[in-house]
Amino acid sequence: MVLGVSGGIAAYKACELLRLLTESGHSVRVVPTDSALKFVGAPTWAALSGQPVTTDVWTDVEQVPHVRLGQESDLVVVAPATADLIARAATGRADDLLTATLLTARCPVLFAPAMHTEMWEHPATQDNVRTLRARGVVVLDPAVGRLTGADTGRGRLPEPADIFAAAQALLARGAQPLDLLGRHVVVSAGGTREPLDPVRFLGNRSSGKQGYALARTAIARGAEVTVVAANVALPDPAGAKVVRVGTAEELRTAVLDAARGADAVVMAAAVADFRPAVRADAKLKKTDSDPEPIALVRNPDILVELGRDRAHAGQVVVGFAAETNDVLANGRAKLAAKGCDLLVVNEVGERRAFDTPDNAATILDPEGGATEVPLGSKDALAHVVWDLVAARLSAT
């Protein structure tokens, strides 16, 4: 594969990415830009990759590297991708070895941008990113955090381990088409917490693992992903926009907002059906007498709202249902009551659903179909969900 490195301070993090790639057995040719070499020198890349390093198209001309590298690669990863590199790639420039390689590559291409927040948010960069995504390039959203100086914001390079995971996921897809390319999907994940007082809440056992698996796999299939995460303690899925929420009402606001421009919404979060009618301002004290029962009020059903008030015709709405008994009968009734297009029904039990790496499910649709997904990884289940979502999207 080719690891393209453009000229940003995050170039030093690409050394760690390179190690992860080579140690997992990949043969990696590093193609830096001239500016990248101002941050990390050619000997470092050559030593770490065990391959020659050139930035221009005039070295080893007899091997026609400006065509051969792109043609022979299984994957091109550009990390960090600066605003300038993104602009040059979007306009089809071929003025150095990396941009020439990008023009000749017919394999999956993954960009991990890193730049200051203002540069990332500038309409020029956003237009260029849209152009690249429309052409099939998987562009990760930069992470939020510390930037070069003391400033913080969106624009940080995703962690090398996360870029590595995204690269592995793209390679695992092999020649399969990026069927969510150009699609925007929203995934809710985790479990809501409804406060009783400043230190206590009513919550549930959802970890967010299934929601994050949905986000990761959608990115690997080319989607732009917004994750609405309720109390999730996992590292952010690389390349997704993550909106953090606590309560069901906050989740509702964030999901409905993100759903406006989305092609699909998947409600994997475990949402509290009720919340305490009163949230005490101060910590509740124990008393000698028996405590008063806690009065609860209903929370809005977000999935019902999404199914009823679609942001646009053709939007696909997916729900999850965790059931302990009469799984399929309860699932069918819930699918009808929620008005969604697909309902992923889990039987809650040992090694399934909550806070485990594995899951099994039956995915119901309103046409009477039922897709069985045997016990396997949450990523495997997520891929089946996206297979069905992609099929419904392409049918409209």
Ligand code: CTP
């Ligand atoms: N859901 C929601 N808003 C709620 C409750 C649930 O959007 N207030 C969504 C969940 O994200 C999930 C689906 O509805 O996708 C089903 O959640 P589940 O808890 O199984 O269903 P409930 O409607 O709460 O039914 P019950 O708890 O009675 O089984």
